[in-house]
Amino acid sequence: MATIRDVSKLAGVSVATVSRVINKNGYVNETTKNSVLNAIKALNYKPSSIARSLAGMKTSTIALLVSDILNPFFPEISHAIESEAIKQGYSVILCNSDNNAEKEAEYIKILKEKRIDGIMIASYTIQAEQIKKLQEEGIPVVVLDREFPGHNVLTLMCKNREGASMAVQHLIDQGCKKIGHISGPLDVYAARERAIGYEEVTNKNNIYTPGLIVPGGFSIDGGYRALLELYAKYPDIDGVFAGNDLMGIGAIKALYDSNLYVPKNIKVIGFDDIDLSKTFMPELSTIKQPIYEMSKMALHYLMKQINNEDIVLTSYAYEVELLPRESTKKLEKEA
Amino acid sequence: MATIRDVSKLAGVSVATVSRVINKNGYVNETTKNSVLNAIKALNYKPSSIARSLAGMKTSTIALLVSDILNPFFPEISHAIESEAIKQGYSVILCNSDNNAEKEAEYIKILKEKRIDGIMIASYTIQAEQIKKLQEEGIPVVVLDREFPGHNVLTLMCKNREGASMAVQHLIDQGCKKIGHISGPLDVYAARERAIGYEEVTNKNNIYTPGLIVPGGFSIDGGYRALLELYAKYPDIDGVFAGNDLMGIGAIKALYDSNLYVPKNIKVIGFDDIDLSKTFMPELSTIKQPIYEMSKMALHYLMKQINNEDIVLTSYAYEVELLPRESTKKLEKEA
DNA sequence: AGTTTATATCTAACCGGTTACATATTAATA
């Protein structure tokens, strides 16, 4: 593999000149530039990012830490982050914590050693303490879909509580009288907020019952099991607000396997608007959060921190949107 | 950020000794070792992988190049590769080409500059020529789910043709008389092989009609559109073999939207056995390919190349398995 | 003509590790 010194020798100039040509900075004579360019081509020279990082004190690499790459929500984030990052000349190391705190800690250690320029966190297992440590070591951090009240971190999320309220209100509008909630892990901020939104609206309508909240771990399987549990306890349930689309899909599947149909017997609404929700049958009503937009802005703010522009480390909540689809349709005979 | 020299100073030893302690090689006195360890802790020292890579000529990083991270098939591969890689102390840069040849070429350039130790390719846009170039530059390569006959590359795939035959035979066994095929992009090896498997079995049963093959681009949308096209041309179709599960799901959706039901009116079988296929309603019959196992072995062979163990650069095809589910069920009244 | 400014290039230190080689001490063997 050719080095910058090989190039400089072949072109008959110093390494500094070669460096200037490569980075298009400083003065370089047109003729000199061409002979350097020719030497580069002749040797098939590719500058080593490793050496460049060591000398330049930046890696042009960020990390994206996710909970579970098998959950379609995260590939959507990953896709957005990566697309935007590459536009700015950054590449992304994807770290899948698999919802495992130890694996996550191991990753964080590796990332520090790799001297990545910043880290984007979309993981439910991470603790505020770990984020604080990263920041103390000078590593820019942005957090997606979480909130750490009382900590100086930039976090982006959607209006979870409001969205949940919209979802439950929609079920009520569609005629539901007894509405269950399949929640995410309640130690996760977004899941908690959504549960609160559910509580608020059911309370206001005098249909709140604590037992109607069952956790479903944000997964299809969890949603499936949660629905069965819910239905066993309350066979007269007629609406379900699932804390995310995956659990909504799991719930619909469980109903189907129990010979109950959506929306005929029970109406179901999810949250997120992952791609799959409008492909599923029946199409899943949901609360859309602007995943691409949020991710894009998250990256934007991460870059600002990396470039030492000072920004306020606070949290932003994005608007959500109700997307009524088949799974909450009011059938004619009900009307 | 503390450096190895800071540590050596604090511990009162040379950098070589510190290096020996960190890497657990060479002779180090127990007492010395402890004082070094203490210094490391006191300074919160984390060795720089950058410097280490530059000096040691390896990055402990591999790249995974995928076609489309939004297609669940690829997160499953990604999950497997990443899980196995981290066990061996390697991290993975995930590169999503988005089915865009230019973006892919750009990534390959970046990866060369990053001096990654090896590259795992699961992308449909890559050309044999590019792989050859990578190899000539000494970069170990393993390819998943493709084949490049006549090229010396290690490729892992499943028995695509055989699986396709099994799928079509299964449809026939379930009573289908007119079977369509929604294919992947026919310039992709796996898609072509599956189409050939389809042709072989339909031919043998004298039900082959060229017009019954329609391309669906390996996506849900593509499958949806392909089915509509197929059905418009051949309204008497009673079975569909989709070249992957996503297209199978798209096809079922299209049928549903046309008031046709699966398996009642038409039976559908997919290929891959992605997680979603058994959650979908109806559950999608499919040909299971051992994604985790294949990916794991792919990584295994990549590591062998990285470690300069010589292996035969050839292609391996994994066994597939028919998973009959609801979408191809023979209903009682049909029997 | 003398001074300033813009252009062009080079030398060498530096980034933070690894490692070959030299050196010193102690233990084992002849």
Place this chain on the structure above:
DNA sequence: TATTAATATGTAACCGGTTAGATATAAACT
């Protein structure tokens, strides 16, 4: 006791870039 081997540690070159500072020439300005 002399010699060899094992243990322990240090020095300094090297990996391949970047960049500050030195130097030199040509053009522009007093």
